[in-house]
Structures are given as C-alpha cells and as structure tokens.
Amino acid sequence: MSIKEMWNYLIFQTKGYRQLGAAIVAGAVCGAGISYINSILYARIIDTLLLEQYTTAVHYVWIMILAVLVVRLVYIMCNQIFEQYASPSRDETKRRTAEKAFSMEFEEIEKEENQIAFRRTRGGVNGAGDIEAQLDSIYKFFTECVKVLFALVFLLILIVQSAQGAHVAVWKIILMTALLAGMFAFSFWVNVRVSESIGKKQVELNHENERINFLYGYLFKIFTSETAAKDIRLYGMQDYLCGKNETCINASSYFSEEGIFEGKNQAKFSFVIQLLAGYIYVYVAVMAMSGAVSVGDVLMYSGAIITMMTGVQNILMQYNQINYRNEYLKTYEDFIKRPNMHYDGTLPIEKRDDNEYELSFRNVSFCYPGTADDILKNVSLDFKIGQKMALVGRNGAGKTTLIKLLLRLYEPTGGEICLNGINIEKYDYEEYLQIFSVVFQDFKLFAFPLDENIAAGGQVDKRRLKQVLTKIGLNEFVEGLPKKEYTLLYQENGEGVTPSGGEAQKVAIARALYKDAPFVILDEPTAALDPIAEAGIYENFDSLVGEKTAVYISHRMSSCKFCDRIVVLDHGKIAEEGTHESLMERHGIYAKLYQTQAEYYVTAQAGA
Numbered sequence: 001m002s003i004k005e006m007w008n009y010l011i012f013q014t015k016g017y018r019q020l021g022a023a024i025v026a027g028a029v030c031g032a033g034i035s036y037i038n039s040i041l042y043a044r045i046i047d048t049l050l051l052e053q054y055t056t057a058v059h060y061v062w063i064m065i066l067a068v069l070v071v072r073l074v075y076i077m078c079n080q081i082f083e084q085y086a087s088p089s090r091d092e093t094k095r096r097t098a099e100k101a102f103s104m105e106f107e108e109i110e111k112e113e114n115q116i117a118f119r120r121t122r123g124g125v126n127g128a129g130d131i132e133a134q135l136d137s138i139y140k141f142f143t144e145c146v147k148v149l150f151a152l153v154f155l156l157i158l159i160v161q162s163a164q165g166a167h168v169a170v171w172k173i174i175l176m177t178a179l180l181a182g183m184f185a186f187s188f189w190v191n192v193r194v195s196e197s198i199g200k201k202q203v204e205l206n207h208e209n210e211r212i213n214f215l216y217g218y219l220f221k222i223f224t225s226e227t228a229a230k231d232i233r234l235y236g237m238q239d240y241l242c243g244k245n246e247t248c249i250n251a252s253s254y255f256s257e258e259g260i261f262e263g264k265n266q267a268k269f270s271f272v273i274q275l276l277a278g279y280i281y282v283y284v285a286v287m288a289m290s291g292a293v294s295v296g297d298v299l300m301y302s303g304a305i306i307t308m309m310t311g312v313q314n315i316l317m318q319y320n321q322i323n324y325r326n327e328y329l330k331t332y333e334d335f336i337k338r339p340n341m342h343y344d345g346t347l348p349i350e351k352r353d354d355n356e357y358e359l360s361f362r363n364v365s366f367c368y369p370g371t372a373d374d375i376l377k378n379v380s381l382d383f384k385i386g387q388k389m390a391l392v393g394r395n396g397a398g399k400t401t402l403i404k405l406l407l408r409l410y411e412p413t414g415g416e417i418c419l420n421g422i423n424i425e426k427y428d429y430e431e432y433l434q435i436f437s438v439v440f441q442d443f444k445l446f447a448f449p450l451d452e453n454i455a456a457g458g459q460v461d462k463r464r465l466k467q468v469l470t471k472i473g474l475n476e477f478v479e480g481l482p483k484k485e486y487t488l489l490y491q492e493n494g495e496g497v498t499p500s501g502g503e504a505q506k507v508a509i510a511r512a513l514y515k516d517a518p519f520v521i522l523d524e525p526t527a528a529l530d531p532i533a534e535a536g537i538y539e540n541f542d543s544l545v546g547e548k549t550a551v552y553i554s555h556r557m558s559s560c561k562f563c564d565r566i567v568v569l570d571h572g573k574i575a576e577e578g579t580h581e582s583l584m585e586r587h588g589i590y591a592k593l594y595q596t597q598a599e600y601y602v603t604a605q606a607g608a
C-alpha cells in the first residue's frame with residue numbers, strides 16, 4: 001500500500017470529515033515535535049548552565065515548559081479528533097455494508113465472491129482486517145514519518161555544523177557523511193525487505209488458516225447456539241465438536257510459525273539498526289572531540305538519533321501491519337466500490353383500486369448462473385386477475401424458480417414476463433415489488449417484537465394487525481405471550497419467545513396479509529400447520545385473500561382442490577392445466593399425484 005493509497009484510504013474511510021485531515025497533519029507534527037523540543041531545549045539549558053548563564057537557562061526552562069504544554073495540548077486534541085472519527089468508522093463500515101447489501105440485486109448476493117466479501121467484511125469489523133486499527137496504524141505511520149523527517153533535518157544541521165566548525169579535514173567529513181547516508185539507505189532497504197517478508201508470511205499463513213479460522217469461529221457460534229443445543233445433546237455431539245475444536249487449535253500453526261519467522265527477521269532488522277545508531281554515535285563523538293559541537297549538542301543529537309531509530313523501526317512495523325490488514329480490507333474496499341448491477345426500469349406502477357394487474361409469462365426459459373441445464377423451458381402462463389391458482393409438481397420441477405422470476409430475483413434467460421402487457425423489467429423495481437405479498441418456503445422472521453415482524457417495520461397499524469391476527473387464528477397465541485403482540489420473538493436477545501414451526505408459519509402468513517398487496521403468493525404455506533389449522537386456512541382462504549390474485553404452491557394435493565385453476569409443472573415445463581375435476585378426468589400427472597396421496601390416507605385409514 002503506497003503512501004498515496006494510505007492517504008486515500010483514510011479519506012475514504014472518514015469521508016465527509018474535513019477536520020480529520022487537519023487533525024492528522026497537526027497531530028503528526030506535534031507528536032513528532034515533542035521529543036525534539038525536549039532535545040533542543042535540554043541541549044540549550046546544559047550549554048548555558050556550563051557557561052554559567054543562569055538567567056538564560058531559566059528562560060529556556062520556561063520556554064520548554066510552555067512549548068511542551070502547548071504542543072502536547074494540540075497533540076491530545078488532534079488525537080481526540082482522530083478517535084472521534086476513527087471509532088465510528090466501524091459503524092460506518094457496517095452501515096455501508098448494509099446499504100450495499102440492500103442495494104444489490106439478489107443474484108449478486110448469491111455470488112461466491114460477494115459471500116467472501118461479506119465474510120471478510122465481518123472480519124474487517126472484528127478481526128484480521130480491523131478497520132479502526134488500520135486507521136490508527138496509518139495515523140501512527142504518518143506521525144513516525146514526520147519524526148524521521150525531523151531527525152534527518154537534525155542530522156543535516158549536524159553535518160553542516162561539522163563542516164563549519166570541526167578541526168577535521170573536509171574530505172574526512174565528506175567521507176563520514178557519505179558513509180552515514182549509505183548506511184542509512186542500506187538499513188532502510190534491509191528493513192523494508194524484512195518487513196515485507198514478515199507481512200507476506202503473515203498473509204500467507206492467514207490464508208492457509210482461513211478455512212480453519214472459519215471453522216473455529218463457526219464452532220464457537222454453535223457451542224452457544226440455542227437452536228444447535230438440542231441436536232448436540234440429543235446426538236451426544238459434545239466430544240465430537242470439542243475434538244473438532246482441538247483439531248482447529250492444533251492445525252492452526254499460525255501463531256508459532258508466524259512468531260518464529262517474525263522473531264528471526266526482527267533480529268536482522270535490529271542488528272542493522274544498531275549498527276547504524278552506533279555509527280552515528282561515533283560520528284557525533286568525533287565531531288564533539290574535534291570541537292565542532294557542544295556538550296549540549298551531543299545530547300541533542302543523541303536524542304535525535306534515538307528518536308530517528310525508533311521512528312524508522314515504528315514506520316516499518318506500522319507499514320507491515322498496514323499491508324497485512326490491507327489484504328483483508330482490499331476485498332471489502334473493492335466490494336463496496338464495485339458498481340452494482342441495477343434493476344433496470346423506471347416506469348411507475350399504476351395505483352389501481354380494482355387490482356387489475358395481469359401478469360403473464362411468455363415463452364420464458366431460465367437457467368441459474370453457472371448451471372448448464374434450463375430449469376424452466378418455454379413456459380407461457382397467465383395469472384388471471386382475481387384467480388386462485390395452484391402450482392403443483394414434483395420436487396425440483398421449477399415451481400419456486402418460477403416465483404423467483406416473477407419477483408425479478410432473477411432475469412429470464414429467454415422470453416419475457418409482462419405486467420399489463422409491459423415487460424416487468426421496465427417497471428421501477430421497488431414499486432413493482434409493492435404489488436406482491438409472498439410467503440417463501442424459507443421465510444425469515446426476525447428477533448424483534450411480534451407486531452413489528454408482522455408490520456415489517458416500526459410503524460404498526462393496530463387495527464390492521466388485529467384484523468390479520470383474527471383472520472389467521474393467531475389471537476389465542478398472542479394472548480398467551482408475556483407481552484402480547486409486543487413480545488420479542490426468538491431468544492437471540494435472551495428474552496424472546498420461540499414460536500413453534502406452525503406458529504411461525506402463521507406469523508409469516510399474517511405478515512403477507514398485513515401488506516395487503518393485490519398479488520398473494522404462498523409457497524408451501526401450510527407445511528408446518530396441523531390439520532385443523534390447515535383446514536382453517538383453506539376454509540377461510542377466500543376471505544383471507546379476498547379479491548386478490550393468488551398463487552398457491554403445495555405438495556398437499558387435497559389443498560389445491562379449492563383453487564380455480566391448477567397448473568402442473570414437470571421438468572420445467574407446463575405439463576397440465578385445468579380444474580381439479582378436469583385434471584382428474586385426464587388421468588395425467590396431477591391425477592397420479594393426487595391418487596397416490598389419497599391412497600396413502602385410505603390405506604392408512606383402513607390399516608388403523
């Protein structure tokens with residue numbers, strides 16, 4: 001990471017905070033300056049004391065106290081400004097990640113590279129690529145650079161002073177200075193190489209251990225997970241999991257290997273630094289003995305040498321850390337800066353009280369990214385306004401895929417889907433989604449209060465909430481909750497209530513009905529419901545859905561009977577279409593599926 005890149009990174013991470021740039025520059029100058037103020041003024045105090053100029057010495061003491069006070073004060077203020085903006089950078093990272101994730105097309109979220117970026121972002125917030133620590137390192141790096149710069153100025157003054165005042169031949173001074181410059185360049189070169197190889201090794205070892213680290217983190221999560229606790233106990237998995245944990249600890253050679261490697265290289269590094277420091281001390285001593293510099297100057301230059309040496313060491317240490325973290329943060333940076341694929345379309349959706357939204361598939365084909373075979377093949381299908389349509393078919397026939405295309409989670413690879421005769425891609429995406437209420441097979445409820453789960457937000461219309469709770473038969477459940485509809489769901493916050501599978505499914509259906517969209521899609525909506533609750537949903541389906549257009553996906557064939565139209569998907573194609581009666585007469589796939597299920601019940605009944 002070059003200095004320019006570091007600076008850009010600082011600006012990017014703390015975008016919008018103008019004071020920050022000034023605070024970093026001023027903080028770096030003051031942080032570096034403090035040690036030099038001390039060195040310069042101590043030297044002057046000693047020299048004036050040796051010359052018995054006590055009043056001047058006292059003046060220097062006052063100047064030193066005041067200068068150190070002011071500079072330190074400015075330095076502390078700058079540090080505070082930096083802290084103030086650097087600490088929220090973690091929150092900012094989370095906010096940016098959320099914004100990015102929310103604005104990404106669904107298809108992008110699924111991509112492996114984006115999943116890796118999400119994982120590394122989590123690492124960036126908490127672990128290897130800690131953003132706050134990175135900013136801190138960059139700040140320290142700049143401070144140390146200023147320190148070394150000051151020290152070089154001191155050395156330059158020393159050389160000029162030596163040339164003017166030393167009783168040493170000029171050629172010797174030139175030679176000693178050239179040697180000094182050469183040694184400095186050599187030590188810097190050695191140190192850059194050493195720190196680079198340490199950084200590379202760290203990254204290499206960390207990459208090697210990435211899988212193990214991930215497993216290690218995952219194991220810790222499931223050790224304390226409420227949902228995993230049942231299975232762990234029931235299947236006696238404790239020893240198995242602890243064994244895996246131990247394997248991770250043993251397999252992670254990172255710390256020992258990294259420690260040995262760093263130790264060896266640090267030794268080389270220190271050796272060269274000490275060699276250079278020793279030489280500069282000799283240089284100062286020669287100049288002092290030749291009368292070019294005073295006793296105070298010897299102290300001053302010695303202080304400057306020490307500051308410079310630690311400065312160089314710190315610069316390289318921070319540089320090394322910055323590059324190491326950068327490997328992780330780069331993935332995140334690239335991810336955040338990468339332009340999103342945008343849902344095309346700007347057409348507004350006409351608000352219609354009559355709900356006349358007609359959707360149709362026209363010769364639609366589709367295959368998932370990275371898969372060769374078409375999942376949907378030339379599907380043409382109209383969703384007639386107000387009609388209750390059942391979509392049935394065997395596992396993997398393409399039912400959910402068809403719904404995903406309808407919701408524009410994916411784009412068809414062939415054909416088009418139209419709303420009121422216009423390709424759905426032409427509509428504004430967010431407006432388009434407003435016409436759908438969907439309960440997915442893998443619906444997600446959140447560890448928030450029940451009412452906010454149903455309203456999908458913090459603004460809850462109590463009357464509407466009451467209506468859907470009654471319609472869906474959730475009143476009794478809600479009455480039994482400790483804080484009624486305000487009860488938190490799930491245990492993640494330590495105080496929630498975990499609904500049963502069926503209750504959760506009812507809450508998800510309630511959320512879909514609360515949205516009150518003209519198009520209702522229920523994908524396996526009653527799979528977790530008991531037969532009485534399921535029957536209740538079917539009996540009330542007309543009143544639940546009202547005049548809306550509804551699509552209903554289910555494997556319970558008896559539950560499809562109430563639909564106006566049944567569409568049978570088979571291997572991505574529409575194989576049959578009709579009412580329950582017409583399809584039964586046809587003796588095709590639907591009739592076979594229906595009879596197989598019915599026979600099972602009849603046989604089970606007969607056997608009972």
Ligand SMILES: Nc1ncnc2c1ncn2[C@@H]1O[C@H](COP(=O)(O)OP(=O)(O)OP(=O)(O)O)[C@@H](O)[C@H]1O
Binds near residue numbers: 368393397401402
């Ligand atoms: N994201 C994906 N990437 C690749 N293939 C996928 C993806 N999602 C689903 N598939 C494949 O597409 C096919 C159709 O899946 P889909 O979920 O649409 O079937 P379905 O009819 O809803 O099945 P079920 O009745 O089991 O829910 C399956 O073979 C599935 O493995």
